[in-house]
Amino acid sequence: MVGSLLEHGPSTVAELAERLGLTEQGIRRHIDAATHDGIIEAREERPVGRRARGRPAKRFALSERGHASGPTAYDAVAVDALRYLRESVGDDAVEDFARRRMAEWEARYAERIASLPLDQRPAALAEALADDGYASTVHDTTLGVQVCQHHCPVQHVAEEFPVLCEVETEAIGRLVGRHVQRLATIARGDGVCTTHIPLTDISNKQSTSGRTSS
16 A cells, blocks of 8 residues: 555545555555554545535545655665765755766666657656656646656655755756746655646747737
8 A cells, every 4th residue: 555655646545445456445444554553644635626515535645654664765874964064065065966966867867758759758757757766657737747756765855955856856857858847845745746847838829929919
């Protein structure tokens, strides 16, 4: 169940039961045990759209402890090392480290993404992220797509050093060839890291609209 929540994010009992091939009663037993152990937590989310009656939908998500049970490695050592770097040299040194680390990451991903058409790059990015332990998925939206990372191997490091998230967002934008927007991050307490990637050139649309109306 932890693996399913890592891959798909917050889910209902019915969704978990369908994915895992278990009965809802069986899933609830697993949920009760995992909740007792502090691995998952319940969240109430009101349905989107016109439906207003009834109780808010209840979804279950990994807690901070649950995320830590994933492939997060050497958090304490990394935080101590970056603290030492910040205290000894300064914040600029931490940013330089983050950019150097991300440059290697970006170069490796570019081999899989750069030659693809724009509309194929988000899915290729999600696949590459998943291979690196980020449990990523991609979802269509009205104005583009959202790449969701359901696990962050550097979550606890990024909580204290958000520059890691900032340079990653910049790198994603370069990889997909668009100005992207980070809508949520696990390091800030959100359930997933969500990056919006527009697949249309909004500035061109606005300028075209302006010429038409004049």
